[in-house]
Amino acid sequence: PTLPQLDDPHEEKSGLINMTKIAQGGRKLRKNWGPAWVVLTGNSLVFYRERPPQSAPSQGWAPAGSRPESSVDLRGAALANGRHLSSRRNVLHIRTVPGHEFLLQSDEEPELRAWHRALRAVIERLDRE
Numbered sequence: 001p002t003l004p005q006l007d008d009p010h011e012e013k014s015g016l017i018n019m020t021k022i023a024q025g026g027r028k029l030r031k032n033w034g035p036a037w038v039v040l041t042g043n044s045l046v047f048y049r050e051r052p053p054q055s056a057p058s059q060g061w062a063p064a065g066s067r068p069e070s071s072v073d074l075r076g077a078a079l080a081n082g083r084h085l086s087s088r089r090n091v092l093h094i095r096t097v098p099g100h101e102f103l104l105q106s107d108e109e110p111e112l113r114a115w116h117r118a119l120r121a122v123i124e125r126l127d128r129e
């Protein structure tokens with residue numbers, strides 16, 4: 001039997017997308033929309049303030065010398081359409097087990113759908129482990 005992968009840092013998807021955190025540990029936060037460089041790995045979602053330099057030598061997916069602003073474990077996370085949480089279009093709502101909540105948004109619907117698909121695939125795989 002394969003052991004559950006507790007640390008699976010390989011990159012599934014990355015890109016620049018509008019993001020705001022809306023809750024931290026179940027406590028509602030004031031929205032603060034802004035672009036973020038987001039990296040989806042095999043088990044977590046990692047947020048950077050900006051895209052790490054292309055020239056940076058990387059260790060796996062993690063660009064050396066750049067520090068993520070935050071990172072959440074996706075095991076058990078819930079995904080939903082975020083239309084009731086924002087006036088923006090194409091909004092995705094992510095809620096993690098410890099109650100951290102994020103909205104991702106793109107004016108490009110296919111882009112948001114690609115994030116939704118990729119996140120769903122990772123979360124479903126973690127559910128099966």
Ligand code: I3S
Nearest residue numbers: 020030031032033084085086087088091103
């Ligand atoms: O869900 P809310 O609180 O109506 O979200 C809006 C506000 O957070 C607003 O900020 P202030 O209340 O600090 O002025 C933001 O500027 C808006 O972008 C938020 O709404 P959207 O619909 O853009 O998510």
